[in-house]
Amino acid sequence: MYNLLISLGIGLAIGAAIALGTEFGWAAAVFPALLAATIAYFLLARRTWKQLEAVFEGMQADVRAQKLDKAVQTLQGGFRLAPWQFLVAAQLHSNIGILLFIRQDLDAALPHLEKSFSRNWIARGMLGVARYKRRDLDGMKRVFEDAVKTNKKEGVLWSAYAWILEELNRHADAIAVLGRAVQANPSDEKLKGSLQLLQNGKKLKLGKVYGEQWFQFMLERPPPQFVGGPGFRGGKRAIYGRG
Known part of the structure; x- marks a missing residue:
């Protein structure tokens, strides 16, 4: 990446200047070279992230105006x-x-979700759901397993995984997933409640538990009060700038 290469170049130039232009030699040039490269990389990376944040702010403005096509174009410009x-x-x-x-264009969404950031749990969850909807059940399982390992504290992600397993009539597996979720999040009462429902042979009620966070995964039809709400306009709960 350019920022790293430029930073290394700056560090090498300073190191060479000290080693060749003074009596201190290469041994004394190592630390100043490393320090210069580190500072340069920090400043260059910060500049790039600021530019990216501006792109995300533009995207959010487009989404709030319900211009999803324009929001996608804004992001592509980034x-x-x-x-x-x-x-x-x-x-x-x-x-x-x-x-x-969210626009329910799975064909267009899949290539991007496949390349999504591992810590963006919404994108990874949506990838798992997309695999499920395409009946790629092995792929669905791999995606969710990786996602919950990286995002252990996201209860709705665990719950979506369990919901899909329950829909596939894999009741014991769904219970096992929520059991792992509770173990990873012992103070999460929502996960505990969902686990108890499954253990009692009852249906998960994730819409009541998580609201728009659940309905953005498009696994159940949202009630009227959620349609057009913040999560479906790309509000902060639905879309994150830096994952």
Whole structure:
């Protein structure tokens, strides 16, 4: 990435200047070179992230105006920053995938969700749901297993995984997933309540528990009060700038 290469170049130049232009030699030049490269990388990376934040702010404005196509175009314009900094492309793919998924365009969303940032739990959850809807059940399981390992504190992610397993008549597996979720989040009463429902042979009621956070995964039809609400306009709960 350009920021790293430029920083290394700055560090090498300073190191060479000290080693060749003074009597101190290469041994004394190592620390100043490393320090210069580190400072340069920090400043360059910060500049790129600021530019990316401006792209996300523009996207959010488009979404609030319910212009999803324009929001996607705004994000696509951010790919000019991808060669400069690590993870920029993954952040952009995450948010484009989320927007296209909310628009229920799975064909367009999937390639972006596949490249989404591992810590953007919404994008990873939507990828798991997309795999499920395509009947790629092995792929669905792999995605959710990786997602819950990386995002252990996101109860709605665990719950979506369990809900899908329950829909597939894999009741014992659904209970096992929520059991792991409770173990990872012992103070999460929502997860405990959902686990108890399954153990008692009852249906999960995730819409009542998580509201728009649940309905954004499009696994159940939202009630009228959620349609057009913040989560479906790409509010902060639905879309995150840096995953």
